[in-house]
Amino acid sequence: MGGDLYALDFDGVLCDSCGESSLSAVKAAKIRWPSLFDGVDSSLEEWIVDQMHTLRPVVETGYENLLLVRLLLELQMPSIRKSSVADGLTVEAILNNWSQLKPIIMKEWNEDRDALIDLFGRVRDDWMQNDLSGWISANRFYPGVADALRFASSQVYIVTTKQMFPFLFKFQSRFADALLRELAGVTIPSERIYGLGTGPKVEVLKKLQAMPEHDSLTLHFVEDRLATLKNVIKEPALDRWNLYLGRWGYNTEKERKEAQSISRIHMLDLPDFSKKLK
Template sequence: MGGHLYALDFDGVLCDSCGESSLSALKAAKIRWPWLFHQVDSGMEDWIIDQMHVLRPVVETGYENLLLVRLLVELRVPSIQKSSVADGLSIEGILENWAELKPIIMKEWNEHREPLIDLFGKVRDEWIQNDLSGWIRANRFYPGVADALRFSSSQVYIVTTKQSRFADALLRELAGIVIPTDRIYGLGTGPKVEVLKQLQAKPENEGLTLHFVEDRLATLKNVIKEPALNAWNLYLVRWGYNTQKEREEAESISRIRMLDLPDFSSKLR
């Protein structure tokens, strides 16, 4: 009794995976829409990867990276545009309006969530199988995070929209940390608000102080809407995949605390 439980997002809180996810999305997009890349040279691919880093805050689930790659190609090559939203669209426009744009382009491109998730996972699996060290190098843990996890005396759970096997592989191979698989709640385990309800209901977690650390403001706002989750302390990290505008909004929400990287590492220990 009296200890702490930390539910931690993975990408953007523990691990900077933007390089890997962008490259995997580019590989997957070439498989999904090969005709799209006839006019894409290495210079444009470099531009796409650069823009994916800018756009990373809008991604909630990995498959969305494929949609962003295709949309970026349509921005640069108007002759192959298949979506009504691409004409005149800017990077800033995508950042501001992704929630509205995504269902439109998925309908116009006749795409569905599950096949894109499966393809994205398959591309990553093949990369890991053929070049594990290269896949690992495309990711990095934020400074101090691995040691904080390793020496933490708190109950730690991973709550992520990443597929669990990839989070587990990175924890083991890149950070040298083994977190029991039953403490990694990845894609397919349900919305994060439901996972938090499960965690607080576990008998072994009774009496613990509850902390949820995220880099997506929208996720924290969903938690705030759930009265059943009022016991959770909520944190938005300053170093993750969020924008200055989102950080400013978070600072105006009394329930959310802003977290800097050194403070996170010391808290977790």
């Protein structure tokens, strides 16, 4: 019979949640460090949110957004600096050295990871419960993606198992479904949306390829995280999958260059992605 099946990452491939996560991080940072935000005007907050778009690829877990917001604030306001790394630090240096910087500032600021996770989750949860339309509108779909999904001739599955929304464990699929319906005008059956709690992405891909109805289909997996694709490559059982790294997603130039050197990974631009789905 033939045909194609596309397993698509959600955040960073279909949807750009950076605006929402950055605004949530600013809200949470004001709660955690209220004195640091005394005298911070709207223009500085806007600058921080703008820089967060550049730094988004380094975020693996949502609470890190709070750390980035505070570090950016220290870059701009020397009088409040409490971290040894802030002096002379640039946004580009944060992007390239985040894994080394994070443990230093966590220690120097005397922060607890679990407490920050809880705070960030509660702030986002409150926003969703009290202003769902505002929360939804702070997200966006990448240009052309909505039409591509609406008119896709391939079988489409959403695989959104990132730990970006730990507090949404029970309704991660509902979150994706709400954004798809409200922002993209697309309804994807719930059984085709794999959210938190369905296991690592490699396990989801194994489930999809094991379904008898998919035996004759060509399998494609589109992701914006290089590390995720490298995990798939480590699994010989997943050799059937064609792997793609979306250039438009949350990845860095360094990661894109590395991906180009890996034969299993195809680099994908947004217009070509939309054409493939259609």
